[in-house]
Amino acid sequence: MKQSLFTLEHARQLTEDTYELVLSGDTSAVTAPGQFVNIRLPGRFLRRPISICNWTDEALMLLVKVVGDGTRELVRCVPGTELDVLSGLGNGFDxxxxxxxxxxxxxxxxxxxxxxxxxxxxxxxxxxxxxxxxxxxxxxxxxxxxxxxxxxxxxxxxxxxxxxxxxxxxxxxxxxxxxxxxxxxxxxxxxxxxxxxxxxxxxxxFEARMGCGFGACMGCTIPTRDGYKRVCKDGPILYKEEIVW
Amino acid sequence: MVNLAVELAGVQLKNPIIPASGTFGYGREYAEVYDLNILGSFSWKGTTAQPRLGNPQPRIAEAPSGMLNAVGLQNPGIDAVIAEEVPNIAKIFQGPVIANIGGFSIDEYAENCRKLEDIDQVAILEVNISCPNVHAGGKNFGCDPKAAAEVTRAVKAATKKPVFMKLTPNVTDIAEIARACADAGADGLCLINTLLGMRIDLNTRRPVIANRTGGVSGPAVFPVALRMVWDVYEAVQIPIIGCGGVSSAEDAAEMMLAGAAAVEVGAANLADPRACKTIIEQLPAVCRRLGVDNISELTGGAHHG
Structure with a gap:
């Protein structure tokens, strides 16, 4: 996990409620597809966890669906906006x-x-x-x-x-x-x-409502065959045999 | 040079900032972010006798300037904490640790505290009495002065370590509970735990949190916590750890002026994993602005003159 500032480079509307965002910054903590970032928004207490769509050494690409006030504010940010981002969260796909x-x-x-x-x-x-x-x-x-x-x-x-x-x-x-x-x-x-x-x-x-996004608060734990796991830290990727519906 | 050191019932802390129980796990996740040795102490996740899986999802909701949680005391149980977390804590933090202890009966509280007696790094026992008493119809120990006093006496008899009772704010008169704990021998108090609240999802017309209710924390509760610390400071002579919505060095100073000898930082850690580090770094400047050389001079400062 890394906490750093990213700059919104561009936002492109893809459907009525879905946007592509490109954020520039230090992506060195991102190690696998399926990891996510947790983004702090002005005026919102909890960060918003967003899956990473793609990344380069200098930029993150996110696809964001507007599901509430927080995600609406996120997609309305103007280019140049600096965002406090926790990057490289979760295990990712193997x-x-x-x-x-x-x-x-x-x-x-x-x-x-x-x-x-x-x-x-x-x-x-x-x-x-x-x-x-x-x-x-x-x-x-x-x-x-x-x-x-x-x-x-x-x-x-x-x-x-x-x-x-x-x-x-x-x-x-x-x-x-x-x-x-x-x-x-x-x-x-x-x-x-x-x-x-x-x-x-x-x-x-998997997705879940998260408190911290980095494994500290136990807000997102779910039962698995290997005991309770934190979606944010032990997941979000779970393997077929461990999943309990 | 400002002296940030404070004392809690004979335990010296290098500064008054303590991550609050339930927001800091057993330190592992934050040790990846900064060197925990900058902290005055940290209060580990509420630990019970048996492992607890906690509540169903969802457990988290947002609130204006804060959040709700209904984690449900998920923890691996005291034996696993002693076997697996205590040795790891010694590696990542060399200061005094506050062990937060939960319980569902008076015997359980006492037994949990007894098991920690030989662990030198555990300097203070913080007894969470916001738990339902299974022998009294699920009424919280912390809502009844008699039950709060009984837990205090039982824990004091089981340990030589300083005992701080962590009080729930969900009572009519928190000072009455505080006095009952102090009279029963508590070495200190920690307040407040979270305020009971709820949210409803307009789309589903159902409570957001599966447990229906959750504990409200974050900046929204800071004025409530501050007022309660003030009231309790007027009511008892034992040291108080102020807790509730603290997010800045200024908040910490305010909490101390209300009567806190040290300050716990909770929800702020979840929103910003570096919150405690930032607060500690900014404390000297705040002290200089307030004209104090020793931060401990702030404690209760607003009550005089």
């Missing part, structure tokens, strides 16, 4: 455990860490299939960026307005050779993916 046929599954704003994960797996010579789910075409975002990666890309929308009609799980069923999942999305999606019989193992990114 792509080396994924085997030859991994599928990366993202639902809604949960596609954010999937993008950085896919890029790093491709850079490492792995060949992931990416499955993305949205409610409808108007809620879909980052499709061009994912398409530019060049890996197999499957898309599902609940109303069928884009890609296949259905859920991410339907996409995964259509690629039966994929036996390892790395995924992030809302709890019902995680649970549905977890139940797919074709998956021998996988990594699941």
């Amino acid at each position: 792509p080396t455990a994924a085997g030859p046929h991994p599928v990366l599954a993202g639902g809604g704003i949960g596609i954010a860490p999937i993008y950085g994960l896919a890029r790093r797996m491709l850079d490492a010579g792995q060949a992931p299939t990416v499955a993305l789910g949205f409610r409808s075409a108007k809620d879909a975002f980052y499709l061009e960026e994912f398409a530019a990666l060049g890996c197999r890309l499957l898309i599902a929308t609940e109303d069928g307005s884009m890609g296949a009609k259905g859920f991410v799980t339907d996409c995964i069923r259509n690629v039966p050779e994929c036996d390892y999942v790395l995924c992030c999305g809302p709890l019902p999606m995680l649970k549905a993916v977890h139940g797919l019989p074709q998956l021998r193992d996988g990594q699941f990114s």
